[in-house]
Amino acid sequence: MNLEYKKILYLYIDINKFEYEFKVHEDLWKYVGGVGVGYRLLFDNFDESPIIVTCGPLSGYFPYVSKCNLLYLKNGRFVEKYGGGTIASSMNFLGIDGIVIFGKTDNFINVSIYDQEVTFSTEDKREFSKRNSDMTITGNSVTSRGYFSFGNISEHQIDINGGVSLNIDATKSLDLKNFYDYENIYNSFLERYRELTVEPRNNPSCFGCPMGCDNSSAGEDGLNIAVLPRTLISCGYAEDLFKDIPNVYAALNSVGYRYHHSHLENLPGLVGQLKTSISELLSKNIETK
């Protein structure tokens, strides 16, 4: 996790050329994370039509905030998908707030991210499909650990002929400055599991979430969720817990983020402006075509 800035990993994937770059963005801090950061990255890199993956600032640190946001452009509109699994917490535990993928490939590429180092390897389709990766992106499906889906993308297939799998080694731990504050807030979230709109079950669960609900593998298609839970990327079924500003403020501060109430209150406006700007760019694009 990064307390004062956002760190983004840019992956450039071409037919034979694989490159990467880590960039620190202080200007993205005000967007908190998730869709806020995702929209901004999409706006800044609109012409290259990237695939953007973002996690929330609390991913892995609190229960029910284990989801990841996938954003890409398709047929003159932007597609926004959410899925669980291990990708969000792995990204946060490595200190990456977003991954931006440029380019297309016919190959099946495995990307291993360890600390500040990224390695690429090409695999055949059979090996690729057997991988137990944090995230696997192909043209018609996106999953985490081969189980947690990012919803149905068959209507908005990703423009990638081969596939990309992301394997992340979580190499950073955060020292807790105020253990008892954090512990109290963490336990209060755990105890409020009845406020979720799903029941606890025995299915494989997203990392950090004890529910194991029936929807864990399904993604979050068709849910209309408020901006604040989407910037933290909480589970859609835990919206009530994470749209409450005092709750979120306490959680963010307990791990060391210095966001104020005003930051969280202004967030829907900021994200709304970005969304409008992207829609304008899209409509201009359609007009010029």
Added chain:
Amino acid sequence: MANRYLVAPREQKCIGCGLCVLAVTRYEKRQLGTKNSPITIKGFPGQHKIQIDYGEVIKNPKKIVQICPQNCFDTILS
């Protein structure tokens, strides 16, 4: 004095939520994260394996037993 050790006799029930992994770093090291955790969860969803590193002493094994939503853990006396 006999020590209490953490064991996972019901690991087939594990749903891979990782609460134990996070709790053990939190209670033993006062840290948030999975790095250096004496508990690791391996395997595919639905077939998880819980690995406990007995090279590191877990001082509060009962807390790990309590936090598991599927009751995978127990403590034993040595």
